[in-house]
Amino acid sequence: MNSVVPNNKSVARSQASFDLKTWGPFIALMALALLGVLINPAFLGLDNLSNMLTRSAFIGIIAIGATFVITAGGLDLSVGSMAAFIAGVMIILMNSLVEQFGPGLTTILLGIGASLLLGLCAGFINGMVTTKGKIEAFIVTLGTMGIYRSLVTYLADGGTLSLDWGVRDIYRPVYYGSLVGIPIPVLVFLLVAVVGYILLNHTRFGRYCFAIGSNEKVAEYSAIHVDRIKTMTYMLQGVCVALATIIYVPRLGSASGATGVLWELEAIAAVIIGGTVLKGGHGRIWGTVVGAIMLTMIGNILNLTDAISNYLNGTVQGIIIIVAVYLQRASWRKSAP
Amino acid sequence: MNSVVPNNKSVARSQASFDLKTWGPFIALMALALLGVLINPAFLGLDNLSNMLTRSAFIGIIAIGATFVITAGGLDLSVGSMAAFIAGVMIILMNSLVEQFGPGLTTILLGIGASLLLGLCAGFINGMVTTKGKIEAFIVTLGTMGIYRSLVTYLADGGTLSLDWGVRDIYRPVYYGSLVGIPIPVLVFLLVAVVGYILLNHTRFGRYCFAIGSNEKVAEYSAIHVDRIKTMTYMLQGVCVALATIIYVPRLGSASGATGVLWELEAIAAVIIGGTVLKGGHGRIWGTVVGAIMLTMIGNILNLTDAISNYLNGTVQGIIIIVAVYLQRASWRKSAP
């Protein structure tokens, strides 16, 4: 009688799977952490954990911006070289401001301001060319990726731009300092994540991103300024890149053509691992945060062991990423066959 | 009664725009060639043109495979490192076969066969993990990208794998030789393009790719084996990569971790420049061919002049890509407002 295979669990699924969709990435993260501990107990060291989180802040902050862009159906390949470019300009600017203002707060604040402005403009350009020029985001940002990368190489004369040592000493705490025991980059990351979460899930802008990513036509017929919102996602991405750069520069105090290479791929990977859909219409900030931490963690775990030939790092990394995502997706699927 | 004739123009429109969509890439290519001639008449030299076309064959052949994958709504980031890996295995194999068979045709044919088989398998793996594992293609192929890249580094012990010089001398004509005045790689490229065109536009497989990329659900309802077709696109991509590798190896006679870096980006760019839609559902082989040639041409043109600092190559390249695509898309838009 009951021969026909039914789908009758679907609503139960809808709730259970919703939970699992939310918690899936966290579960995968825990599994990964367990692996880390098994490989080397030093993994759980406070220093190591704090190092790892601090590191993940760059990619994490950039990936939060990317979550918006991707949710709204776009793509930004230029973030890595944009970061390098912003870092370069910021260093040049601060180095020259030192002469006027000395290595003080003014110099740093002006540098930070310029960085944010630059990020905003860079994002604006990406957004306008994509929307007004009606060119695929892939092409536009591939183009600007090359442009920024070569501009920073040009600015650095092929070498490295180094921040004035005086400024560096004052600026240093932005990366190395901590507040109530938490490293500042981690705080910034958390702050950006919270703001991003609110923006994506509790504001009009976020809602519009979802709508545009799902169906641009419907968005247009819902009186949404599609081009404007899309451009804004790129601008937000730019600001996120600028923020990441602001906490990146005090770390090593330098920028070169090699800065931020492949960050775009890492950022997009973090976003997708987190459960955001690459084709748009569905985005999750906490997923992205976990994705970013997961990527950093894989690198960290590999550095904690010499069991594997160095040459095979990439293999292990690749396998872990695929397995982690599989586990995570599987946990959704189990409840929804 | 039936005096209403409203719809007759829409047909005419659809044809006009279709033509421009087909010819748009060619127009952009012509514009680019004109730029080349203006910068340096040597651009038109027979040697130069033949060099350029020969070069574009690698990316071109890979991009033709990518056209299928992308049309069917997938993505393959692993092609570059897959090429490196295949090249590596092929070289190791041929070097060891030399001892048995000597540096003859047998060795080379066996190498070629192994290469094709490997490509097929690699594509199969990508396809199966994506479809059966239900993991995003982006993640899977990002993972395999790392895996292949590190495997080739491992095989080469961090260094370079070099083809036996005896074999190299025999194998050399595959890249440097020509038939009826046309370099062999160009012939292969053309052949792959023609086969690809027929496959995409004149067989069920191609049509299913369009359907799946356009709407997977509808394809499934139409009794299409979605997973199978998708896996087949990855396998086709693998074969294309193997073919590209087969004509690549005699050129440089070696493989290392640095082989094929960023080819995936170039291949995807060629596909998108050619007018294939990144989100799937629409693909054009000739567009891809033109896209691949265009990318090579930009590099070639940059070598024609000293006017621009080498550091700014990327800037010029980026601008040219964006402008070229803009021109091409603009030509569609004019006729279809």
Add this chain to the structure above:
Amino acid sequence: MSTQDQPLLSARRICRSFGPNQVLFDIDLDLVPGEVHALLGENGAGKSTLVKILSGYLSATSGDIHLDGEARHYRGSGEAEADGVVMIHQELALAEQLSAEENIFLGRELRRGLFLDRKAMRERCREALAELETRVDPRARVKDLSTSDQQMVEIAKAITRDVRVLIMDEPTATLTEHEVEVLFALIARLRERGVAILYISHKLREIERIADRVTVLRDGRLIDSGPMAGRSKEALARLMVGREITDMYPERSALASDAEVVLEARNMVVPGAVKQASFTLRRGEVLGFGGVVGAGRTALIEALLGLRPRSAGEVLRNGQPVALRHLRDAVRQRIAYLTEDRKGKGLVLNMGLRPNLTLLNLRAYCRPLIDRRREEQAFHEAIERFDIRLRTEARTAAELSGGNQQKLLLAKVMTIDPEIVIINEPTRGIDVGTKHQIYHFVRELTEAGCSVILISSEMSELIGLSHRVAVMCAGVLTGVLEGEQINEHEIMQYASGIKGVGVDEQRRA
């Protein structure tokens, strides 16, 4: 050929649940060759769910399906199709980026050797489209076709297969009267050939014309099933809704003779679609727009609202020229627009119901963050006001039944509290009961001083509701009919360009 009492396809005790909610309860259904079986029911009654089960798109929670007396367990629509059970979807199931021809043959392309036999397919496709008397170009991409043309492609897709059982889920919702006639002729031919036909529609007039047998569902239960003979439209409506429906069209609200003009369009030109159209709309008025599909009504209105580019024309709101460049400008002018394409342009199908409802006027629910409670409240009001039936906890708009989607869309449009409401085919896929409610709703609007523009291909709707009817033909606004002039014959004459201003002159120009 099987005999009359031998059912071709029969369903026994079909149950179906979505999660904890059961939407079908022990449904029995028999389809007999050469018979048109009509399936009726309110929006959300479970009709689409039932037919999807019959044709293999969904599986039943329990129950059996027999074909030719043999039990069948379809695991996919492909298997059902191989048995000759073919369905025309309510929710269009076409690959948008493929051409009409490619869609029609999707999954069973004709081949010559390894290659597609494009010529043969084009030939067959032309034949099928010709049989349906439509002008659809086989090479046109489905994305670029109007909804009615898409529906015709869907029908063509079905009839080019070897059908034994043809299931049609509201095929006429988006069709013009002419196309409906063509379809009926086709149905008649298929019936002659001994095809069993299951036909779902909310248009009782159609049921009356073609059905041999009817089955009525209400809330997922079988209410009645039997021969059509001896049943009236009214009786069917009562069975469906469970109550009597009288005065389908409410009395028109009285229109003050000095009612001021709230909206005026002058000399609107849309390239390729509309030539020099002007009209006015007064306070409290229902202005109907008639014409065959493709006459340019949608183009005219959408150009007015800034949704499409126009090459000339002026829009005045309360006598003041206004520049509407984006739909947002129109919303600011308190003009609401209900699109005719609810899936393509109306609702974000993979988004929740509440976000869909508030998307148009999200501002009103922000302070400054989105206030979920207010959204929830608005949603409950909308459910009440527009009678949206939620029998399951639908997470996304895609899970609503077709008619309920339409109601949600109407509710969405009304969130801006408009003064001018432009509704394009508002009752598409809506059951009689709700239609009745919507008509009364239109009247309430005009009572309250709002003005309504009603674009409709349903003649009776235009006639029943409008104070004036503007008729278009081939992009030309041929005339505005008033009072006694508003009748079927007159509208047809204007719609086909026989009567009315300047059709020929303008076309020649």
Add this chain to the structure above:
Amino acid sequence: AQDYTIGVSIPAATHGWTGGVNFHAEQAKERLEALHPEIAITISTASDPGGQANDLEDLVSQRNIDALVVLPFESGPLTDPVRRVKESGVFVTVVDRGLEQEGIEDLYVAGNNHEMGRVSGEYIRDQLDGEGDIVVLRGIPTVIDEERVQGFQEAIEGSDINILDMQHANWNRDDGFEVMQDFLARFERIDAVWAQDDDIALGVIEAVRQANREDELFIVGGAGMKDIIARVMEGDELIPVDVLYPPAMIATAMDLTVQHFVSNGPVVGEYILGSPLITQENAEQYYFPDSPF
């Protein structure tokens, strides 16, 4: 009248050292063109071996070069393309990385990666009195990296120096920083760090500073970056020495190639540059504050 065209093909400035190569090539071009009006120099940069092979073809077919100065991305893949250039009658100078076949180049100007590793290894061995725990940060997995590591390992062979672990830091500051952070978290005691490259060393310095373990260890970089040399000059105990591997070798090669055309006799042969140890005493002569590297 420009009688000679010299093509220079080098890797693009993707990290510090190649950046230095680019800089010195540009400088040499300006200097030589000013000095010898009859000579024109064209520089092209590539970001992978295939791209460099393209550049070589273009230099021949578009520019009709008379001489080629090439710093191969990798030896293996570029052997054949360079041979083809040679076969078209061009004077070939190979810089830094030797080709896999003998006798193609007319002139070979090279650093010595093996020796660079050896010098570093010997210094660490001597400094630690032949016993201690060290970590190694390697470059991008390539032949160069492999040769350096081999040289290094040969130098410490037989001593009681224990390499705790080696990881790739890809000649990149950020990677150097992160890998070192992890080493520091993992190992209680590290006596010395071989960073192989000054870019990596800069990252390592910051990581060590962060962990406040400056007193425990010292770092040996390589190449001769001005920032590092400045520290060596100042007598920084964290970075007591550097091992030279000068990007300026490209300029030397260009000079020699030009000499071949302007001087009377042919200039051929091998010019191997050593990898001297830069200490506080001799640092001054390797310090070029105007170089970007």
